[in-house]
Amino acid sequence: LANEKVTVVFVLGGPGSGKGTQCANIVQHFRYTHLSAGDLLREEIKSGSGNGTMIQTMIKDGKIVPSEVTVMLLLRAMRESGNDKFLIDGFPRNEENRVAFEAVINIEPAFVLYFDCPEDEMERRLLKRNQGREDDNIVTIRKRFKVFMESSLPVIEYYNSKGKVCKIDAGKPAEEVFEAVKAVFA
Ligand code: UP5
Ligand code: MG
Numbered sequence: 270l271a272n273e274k275v276t277v278v279f280v281l282g283g284p285g286s287g288k289g290t291q292c293a294n295i296v297q298h299f300r301y302t303h304l305s306a307g308d309l310l311r312e313e314i315k316s317g318s319g320n321g322t323m324i325q326t327m328i329k330d331g332k333i334v335p336s337e338v339t340v341m342l343l344l345r346a347m348r349e350s351g352n353d354k355f356l357i358d359g360f361p362r363n364e365e366n367r368v369a370f371e372a373v374i375n376i377e378p379a380f381v382l383y384f385d386c387p388e389d390e391m392e393r394r395l396l397k398r399n400q401g402r403e404d405d406n407i408v409t410i411r412k413r414f415k416v417f418m419e420s421s422l423p424v425i426e427y428y429n430s431k432g433k434v435c436k437i438d439a440g441k442p443a444e445e446v447f448e449a450v451k452a453v454f455a
Contacts, residue, residue, distance in 0.1 A: 270347060270374070277376045280358040281425055282384030284413040285391035285398075286439045287446060288358045291384065294447045295356060299454050302352040306360035309342040310334055329403050331412030333362050333420060336369030344374055363420035367427065381428040382453065384439035384446070388414055 278301070280288050292303040310328065314321045320338055327334050339360060347355060357378075361367040370376075391414070395405050404413060428434050435453045439446050 270344075270376075272374075272376050274353050275347075275376050276354040277378045278356050279361065279378045279381045279428070280356050280384070281381055281421065282439060283386060283388065283391050283417045283421075284404075284410065285395040286384035286386040287394075287443060288384060290443055291382075291439075291447060291450050292356045292358050294443075295450060295454060298451065299354075300352070301354045301356045302347075302350040303356045303358060304343060304346050304350075305358040306339050306343060306362075307358075309346060310339065313338075313342060325403070329409060331404060331409050331416050333366070333416060336366050339366065340369050340373050343370075347374075361424050362416075363424060364427075367424050378428070378433060380453075381425065381434045382450070383425050383434050383436045385436050386439040390440050 280292055282288050289305055289308075292301075292305070295301055296303050307328075310324050314325045314328075318324075324334055324338065343357065343360065361370055392407075392410060395410050396407065398405055404410070425434060437446060437449050437453070
């Protein structure tokens with residue numbers, strides 16, 4: 270990657286806050302490649318990789334997969350895309366992720382899009398998503414919320430202290446949320 274020319278936006282927010290939904294909208298209007306770390310990990314399970322069982326166990330338990338796995342998948346996807354503008358969705362989720370991305374990929378995000386959504390609304394959305402995700406059950410959902418509060422919010426705080434966070438009210442209908450998102454990218 271020719272780092273000088275690469276634009277990275279981290280898209281963060283709790284489970285079910287609408288990261289994937291809004292990234293799909295952004296890609297339709299702006300020239301970004303959407304890379305969901307969670308999707309890359311789920312593809313890695315399906316591909317029958319040697320790490321698959323470990324990744325599956327961690328996702329089922331709402332835990333954060335070690336950075337060496339996730340960063341490798343992100344770097345490969347960035348290279349393969351041929352693009353130089355990326356929405357990195359659902360990563361970095363903890364300090365270890367953030368530091369590993371800096372150490373290996375070394376691209377400072379242009380900004381961080383933070384989807385702020387009440388937990389009861391996120392829970393409703395996840396329980397009715399019904400796309401067969403092994404982590405969309407109430408037991409795992411509660412664990413995902415806890416990990417988000419304990420490990421991921423501090424990363425958002427870190428970028429906020431650097432003046433890099435654009436906070437979006439994500440509790441509203443998806444079309445309204447996208448109006449706010451568009452204003453950030455325009
Ligand atoms: N929906 C969306 N927006 C809506 C709105 N405004 N109003 C009403 N409904 C709305 O949306 C979720 C559902 O809500 C959908 O049905 C949607 O139609 C509806 P979505 O856009 O999918 O939300 P998103 O924030 O993407 O939710 P997701 O469940 O993907 O978030 P998570 O952060 O929990 O999941 P992710 O895939 O990123 O990670 C899963 C697991 O992978 C993690 O728990 C972890 O175990 C592992 N992981 C790592 O270990 N490391 C990583 O770097 C990334 C993931
Ligand atoms: Mg998602």
